[in-house]
Amino acid sequence: MTEYTVKAYKDHLMNEELVGVECKSCGHLMLPPRPLCNKCGSMDLGWRQYMGKGAVAAKTVITVPLTRFQDRCPYGVVIVTLDEGVSISGLLLDENIDVGSRVEAAYVKEEDGVVLAFKAA
16 A cells, blocks of 8 residues: 555645655646556656645635635636746635745644645735
């Protein structure tokens, strides 16, 4: 069984660590982690920590929320291309952020864990 799971990713978020994996065969980076490389198929992987800084690649505003986010509605969600080259989605904490804006990871504690979010850098 692999250690590179969504559960492991969420456990790292609890410690305010943004981690994924790097394929040791081809160097491909993946975030969140996956049990095998989605580029070359290798299972020879290693943990990779990301700094959590990057630029907004896409932004949207959610007006029909998931049940757990009803108290936040409306809320922003962004896809961020991290400086290391991978992209990840997260909540948007600052309303005045547009595509191209620099952001950094923030960790929002909730009853059942931590949600990845981004704020202005």
